[in-house]
Amino acid sequence: MKLLSPAQTRALDQATSKAQGITSLELMERAATTLLDWLLTTLQPTYTTPIHLFCGPGNNGGDGLALARLLHEAGYVAHVWLLPAERYSADFTANRHQLPDGISCQELDTARLPDLPAGAVVVDALFGAGLNRPLTGLAAAVVAYLNAAAAFTVAVDIPSGLFADAAQEPDSAVVQAQYTVSFELPKLAFLLPQNAGFVGEWHILPIGLEPVVIHKTAVDNYYVDAAFLQGRLPARPKFSHKGTFGHALLLAGSRGKVGAAVLAASACLRGGVGLLTVRVPEVGYFILQTTVPEAMCLTDPAPDFLTELPDLQPYAAVGMGPGLGQAEASREVLRQLLHKAKVPLVLDADALNLLGANRDLLDLLPPDTLLTPHPKEFERLTGEPARDDYHRLEQLRAFTRQRRCYCVLKGAYTVLATPDGIIYFNSTGNPGMATGGSGDVLTGLLLALRADKRLSPLNAALLGLYAHGRAGDLAARETGEAGLVAGDLVRFIGPALQELMASPHRL
Ligand SMILES: NC(=O)C1=CN([C@@H]2O[C@H](COP(=O)(O)OP(=O)(O)OC[C@H]3O[C@@H](n4cnc5c(N)ncnc54)[C@H](O)[C@@H]3O)[C@@H](O)[C@H]2O)[C@H](O)CC1
Numbered sequence: 448m449k450l451l452s453p454a455q456t457r458a459l460d461q462a463t464s465k466a467q468g469i470t471s472l473e474l475m476e477r478a479a480t481t482l483l484d485w486l487l488t489t490l491q492p493t494y495t496t497p498i499h500l501f502c503g504p505g506n507n508g509g510d511g512l513a514l515a516r517l518l519h520e521a522g523y524v525a526h527v528w529l530l531p532a533e534r535y536s537a538d539f540t541a542n543r544h545q546l547p548d549g550i551s552c553q554e555l556d557t558a559r560l561p562d563l564p565a566g567a568v569v570v571d572a573l574f575g576a577g578l579n580r581p582l583t584g585l586a587a588a589v590v591a592y593l594n595a596a597a598a599f600t601v602a603v604d605i606p607s608g609l610f611a612d613a614a615q616e617p618d619s620a621v622v623q624a625q626y627t628v629s630f631e632l633p634k635l636a637f638l639l640p641q642n643a644g645f646v647g648e649w650h651i652l653p654i655g656l657e658p659v660v661i662h663k664t665a666v667d668n669y670y671v672d673a674a675f676l677q678g679r680l681p682a683r684p685k686f687s688h689k690g691t692f693g694h695a696l697l698l699a700g701s702r703g704k705v706g707a708a709v710l711a712a713s714a715c716l717r718g719g720v721g722l723l724t725v726r727v728p729e730v731g732y733f734i735l736q737t738t739v740p741e742a743m744c745l746t747d748p749a750p751d752f753l754t755e756l757p758d759l760q761p762y763a764a765v766g767m768g769p770g771l772g773q774a775e776a777s778r779e780v781l782r783q784l785l786h787k788a789k790v791p792l793v794l795d796a797d798a799l800n801l802l803g804a805n806r807d808l809l810d811l812l813p814p815d816t817l818l819t820p821h822p823k824e825f826e827r828l829t830g831e832p833a834r835d836d837y838h839r840l841e842q843l844r845a846f847t848r849q850r851r852c853y854c855v856l857k858g859a860y861t862v863l864a865t866p867d868g869i870i871y872f873n874s875t876g877n878p879g880m881a882t883g884g885s886g887d888v889l890t891g892l893l894l895a896l897r898a899d900k901r902l903s904p905l906n907a908a909l910l911g912l913y914a915h916g917r918a919g920d921l922a923a924r925e926t927g928e929a930g931l932v933a934g935d936l937v938r939f940i941g942p943a944l945q946e947l948m949a950s951p952h953r954l
Pocket residue numbers: 456460474475478503504505506507508509510534536573574575576577578579580581582583586603604605630631654656
């Protein structure tokens with residue numbers, strides 16, 4: 448799914464009205480009807496549950512007014528609270544006039560704010576995508592009041608006071624919603640950790656906005672769900688052999704961290720690689736051969752960490768980093784790898800820390816290299832702490848553009864940035880995956896997909912991120928989130944990939 452800017456969303460609304468021959472008021476009615484359906488199904492209010500709708504002066508307020516009418520007509524108790532303003536939008540005014548007489552409708556006033564008992568439902572329709580400055584005065588006071596109340600809050604389109612795709616000043620007045628219900632496409636703001644306390648759980652309701660217009664709209668940010676990946680993972684041909692899927696080399700492990708090599712190697716095999724050779728120091732030989740018998744083991748002459756780069760000729764892709772350690776000799780192995788590699792590289796963990804500590808090495812990155820830092824490792828790569836999540840995204844875009852690389856940034860919504868500066872947000876995964884070794888599993892899986900010559904660098908990375916998160920979701924059903932360990936992810940990589948491959952749109 449594409450993430451549109453507020454201006455693009457407005458243009459999409461207008462194009463939809465034109466293409467479908469409906470007025471913006473009719474589109475608003477469609478939005479409100481869908482919202483009513485969602486609210487009744489999800490919250491299941493009783494006929495006596497008070498539902499307080501806080502409506503601002505624009506079309507977000509118009510949505511709230513239309514919803515109030517529909518709730519009232521369906522027999523629910525709706526109270527409308529209007530935010531006084533100098534100007535009201537036409538569709539707000541039209542819906543204001545359509546409010547039935549029997550509905551309670553009052554203007555907000557700092558001296559008279561509604562009583563919101565626990566169990567009441569608040570619908571926040573104060574401001575939506577049209578917010579153009581921070582909230583002040585009465586609007587800010589109402590937001591503070593709502594946030595202090597014990598009511599259950601549903602934000603329409605976006606929590607009021609939150610910008611859809613730009614950072615707020617710290618301590619801005621923003622509604623803290625339990626649910627945010629938006630239309631057709633998610634907003635960038637929903638995907639950033641700094642906004643989690645405002646957005647709550649978000650849902651997208653399709654309202655029939657024109658797909659052709661969405662298709663033609665150029666964006667810098669995407670949200671990757673299963674539909675987005677349909678057809679990107681080709682089935683394994685009937686007459687394939689292990690050479691079809693590539694021979695990968697994994698450089699990993701040091702004394703005390705051989706487990707990282709084991710996890711990455713197991714994940715690479717489950718990711719469908721044809722052949723895997725793992726280069727570990729001597730200390731890892733017995734461990735690897737017994738835990739991952741499917742992999743070939745090529746030991747380094749040194750006992751505890753890697754000191755020599757093997758001949759790269761046989762390999763279709765090389766991964767380096769899990770459990771590597773940061774010994775000087777291993778740094779030189781990395782340097783040689785960057786100099787010599789002519790095949791796709793996946794760099795993670797200590798390989799990234801070595802890059803961060805020796806940033807001259809970044810100049811050697813071969814094009815299309817895939818890096819998989821978490822935010823702290825990424826900060827070491829740039830050498831500059833991010834001011835906020837939006838700034839970090841811009842740093843990421845600048846980094847991948849400058850280095851012509853692909854960079855994954857791990858987090859609740861793991862993102863991928865491409866050499867064109869496009870960012871993709873992954874949709875799968877759960878907090879259970881915040882556990883040691885998860886990243887090693889991702890590296891191994893990505894290595895397998897990069898070794899498969901049938902996949903573009905973009906598709907390999909997107910499929911790998913999605914399948915990794917999906918494996919976590921499948922595993923958590925069995926283990927619970929707290930009980931999830933990285934080895935569980937490995938077990939579910941196969942089923943996660945199979946789901947993607949089994950798509951009905953596969954050729
Ligand atoms: N996305 C869709 O497909 C649909 C969205 N709908 C709803 O429409 C709103 C956007 O409506 P818009 O009128 O453009 O914006 P707002 O309601 O957010 O209000 C704009 C209004 O408020 C003024 N304003 C902006 N910031 C402030 C501020 N800080 N303080 C005071 N006043 C402010 C601004 O000048 C305008 O006058 C969208 O979110 C959806 O809810 C459609 O209903 C259906 C299709």
